[in-house]
Amino acid sequence: VGAGEYTFAKIEVDKGQINIEKGKATFDDVTLNDGTAMHNDGEAVVKSLSIASGTATMTGAFDITNLQGNAGTALEIGSDEKRGDLTLGKDSKLNGMTLFLDPTWETGMTVADASRLIYQNTEVDGKIVAGHNSYVVLGGDSDAELRAVFDKQLTWGDTGALAAAYVAKPITINSTNGALYVDSSLTSVPGSVVTGSVVFGDKSVLVANVTDLT
Numbered sequence: 621v622g623a624g625e626y627t628f629a630k631i632e633v634d635k636g637q638i639n640i641e642k643g644k645a646t647f648d649d650v651t652l653n654d655g656t657a658m659h660n661d662g663e664a665v666v667k668s669l670s671i672a673s674g675t676a677t678m679t680g681a682f683d684i685t686n687l688q689g690n691a692g693t694a695l696e697i698g699s700d701e702k703r704g705d706l707t708l709g710k711d712s713k714l715n716g717m718t719l720f721l722d723p724t725w726e727t728g729m730t731v732a733d734a735s736r737l738i739y740q741n742t743e744v745d746g747k748i749v750a751g752h753n754s755y756v757v758l759g760g761d762s763d764a765e766l767r768a769v770f771d772k773q774l775t776w777g778d779t780g781a782l783a784a785a786y787v788a789k790p791i792t793i794n795s796t797n798g799a800l801y802v803d804s805s806l807t808s809v810p811g812s813v814v815t816g817s818v819v820f821g822d823k824s825v826l827v828a829n830v831t832d833l834t
Contacts, residue, residue: 632672633658640664640680652676652695659702671695671717681705689717689746691797694809698723698735698754707738707761714746716797720809721754731755731767731776731784738763742791744798747813750783750824751806758800760788766827774825783821787828793818802826 630649631638637657638650644663652658654674660681667685671693678695679702687708689695694717697704703723721735735754742759750756757763766786770776782804793800795816803810803821820826 633676658682677704678706679704683707685709685711687712687714689714691716694718694720697721697737700724703733703753704735706736708740710740712739712741714744714748714798716746718747718749718809718813720749720751721756722751722807723753725753725777725782727777729753729777731770734776734782736763742789743794744791744800745794746797747799747801747815749799749801749806749809749813750785750803751808752804753782755784755786756800756802757786757788759791760786760829762788765829769825769827778823781823781825783824785820785824785826787826789829 625644627646631647632651633656634653640660640662642662647666649668650666651670651672653672657677659679665683669684669687671690675694675696677699678697679699684706697706698721719737721737723735737756738761739756739758740761748756763786774780783802785802793816797815799813799815799817801813801819802824804823805821
């Protein structure tokens, strides 16, 4: 996709990838299969997204209104070369799928260079894994408070943290198909993620808004 504005009704990607080089692209319905990818350097809105099989990859920034996941599938947010930045709408359901974040970190990078997931739901019904140079926002639509912590209090990098989660409001980890795993040593999905678990590993940080906590 080049310059200009484009709208696509329904697309299923069996092989290869979709590239948005510039301009604005709106996708009504996208299905990705194993080994496929989407990359955005412009502006991209996906109204409905599903991962039909295996593992797909998204790099660049995407606003996804409704992600409908399938157990046994995975979506990688970011790659070795590029960061990923996904915002998922409140109607999204993971249904046991895995979301994995991990771009390469290089000296001099800041938290702004990390892969990011904005997950607005308060129930985690899939496996969310923030690996190397990545962070997730749970239960909210903004990462401002997390970014402020790294601007003023903590260091993002080898001498500080390289994986983080920000909890904007109380959340529930589904005991049958959900999990949260935050560990900067991860460069691939861990072999075993226990459902119902919350794990914080190497160089990881939890930031939470406890204003309404009683």
